[in-house]
Amino acid sequence: MSLAPRAVLVHRTTEYEELVAHHGTHGQAAFFLSTRGRDIEEVADRHHRTRRALAEVTAAIPLTWRQATVERADLDRFLFAPEDVVVVVGQDGLVANVAKYLAGQPVIGIDTDPGRNPGVLVRHRPADAAALLPAALSTGADELxxxxxxxxxxxxxxxxxxxxxxxxxxxxxxxxxxxxxxxxxxxxxxxxxxxxxxxxxxxxxxxxxxxxxxxxxxxxxxxxxxxxxxxxxxxxxxxxxxxxxxxxxxxxxxxxxxxxxxxxxxxxxxxxxxxxxxxxxxxxxxxxxxxxxxxxx
The missing domain is CATH 2.60.200.30 (Probable inorganic polyphosphate/atp-NAD kinase; domain 2)
Structure with a gap:
């Protein structure tokens, strides 16, 4: 019996998460950015957009599918399987980061910040995931x-x-x-x-x-x-x-x-x-x- 497809969501830690982890609290991170002439609200907004995109894509995974999530720093320790459909949620560069670990699995690029990313490799929006995931098993793909x-x-x-x-x-x-x-x-x-x-x-x-x-x-x-x-x-x-x-x-x-x-x-x-x-x-x-x-x- 063949295994059900597995959706593997690839993402990276956001700048906001890195700042809070380094400085301890939201307030300390906000103070640090203010000394550099930056506003933490802009950073937090991008963080929330990324989290909403991840939640929307996760909700679109068919109920019969398996699923896994991997952060960019853990890619070299993650074992991709032949039946995986890889969903990259983030920036164009994240697609390049994951590409070296794959062996022909289809990749869907989801842009979490349209207008900020060029969208060369993350070509789709979170709302497209419900249609793209099942189609990825049979549709053609660009062979880069x-x-x-x-x-x-x-x-x-x-x-x-x-x-x-x-x-x-x-x-x-x-x-x-x-x-x-x-x-x-x-x-x-x-x-x-x-x-x-x-x-x-x-x-x-x-x-x-x-x-x-x-x-x-x-x-x-x-x-x-x-x-x-x-x-x-x-x-x-x-x-x-x-x-x-x-x-x-x-x-x-x-x-x-x-x-x-x-x-x-x-x-x-x-x-x-x-x-x-x-x-x-x-x-x-x-x-x-x-x-x-x-x-x-």
């Missing part, structure tokens, strides 16, 4: 491209927006960079890191670098099997070059970086605390990931 980094010691990292490779603190990283399997150049570089991003990431960090560079590269779409990569602030010297600083990675092409520093890290979607750690002589391969994020449109 993801990026992966695989180290030579089998460490692996997956991200929805972008992967950063560089030094802790974004200081000078030393490495050798080249494209795999094309017989082309491999260049020794010193830079503040390498950024490899997807079409979904083209609304964020990758886009900002792309705009500054003014290259002729075309930004990929979210479902395109094509990535862009940029070297940040490459430094020319007698021992390091700047000829390989940007390009495309159409699948299955991959970028290879070999570490020539004592310690480099690889992290995805801004989550620097969840990083791969590499040492001198190790190599890492970066390219489009075989798995996709199935986002309900």
């Amino acid at each position: 491209t993801m990026v992966e980094a695989v180290a030579d010691d089998t460490q692996r990292l997956v991200a929805l927006n972008e992967i950063y490779l560089g030094a802790v603190g974004h200081q000078t990283a030393r490495y050798r960079l080249g494209l795999e399997d094309d017989g082309g150049a491999v260049e020794a570089q010193a830079s503040s890191g390498v950024l490899v991003g997807t079409g979904t990431g083209a609304t964020g960090w990758i886009r900002s670098v792309w705009q500054e560079r003014g290259t002729g590269l075309r930004l990929p779409g979210p479902t395109e099997q094509r990535l862009l990569w940029f070297v940040r602030e490459a430094w020319p010297s007698p021992a390091t070059g700047t000829s390989l600083v940007a390009g495309e990675l159409p699948a299955p092409a991959r970028l290879r970086l070999t570490v020539e520093s004592e310690h480099l890290i690889v992290f995805g979607d801004g989550m620097e605390k969840d990083a791969l750690e590499l040492t001198w002589g190790q190599s890492v391969s970066v390219g489009a990931c075989g798995q996709r994020l199935r986002l309900i449109g």
Whole structure:
């Protein structure tokens, strides 16, 4: 007998909750914010909107379904199951945070603060949940491209927006960079890191670098099997070059970086605390990931 579907609600602790936990009381948190020229009522209002959204989505879960709730900080310890329907209640970035832990489960993004969030990934309102949840089992979904980094010691990292490779603190990283399997150049570089991003990431960090560079590269779409990569602030010297600083990675092409520093890290979607750690002589391969994020449109 097959298991009933499970709705997994993903959320994050609100700024108001973090403030009260840190300062002890609402009044102490209000005083702290007032010294910074902020009003706690605006923060509390966003907290209440988030809580109402969570309650509305919870109430919309079909009675025959199972349900679970997971906070962002606990995602790396939560076991998602094949029959799950994942409902992200919050901001666009929270969808990116959960994407790396999934294996094809449909995702519904619920925007708790329309007008404040771009709504690229959280495309729906809490009132839509009653119709979206049962439909998620049979309806089509956008298959968003993801990026992966695989180290030579089998460490692996997956991200929805972008992967950063560089030094802790974004200081000078030393490495050798080249494209795999094309017989082309491999260049020794010193830079503040390498950024490899997807079409979904083209609304964020990758886009900002792309705009500054003014290259002729075309930004990929979210479902395109094509990535862009940029070297940040490459430094020319007698021992390091700047000829390989940007390009495309159409699948299955991959970028290879070999570490020539004592310690480099690889992290995805801004989550620097969840990083791969590499040492001198190790190599890492970066390219489009075989798995996709199935986002309900």
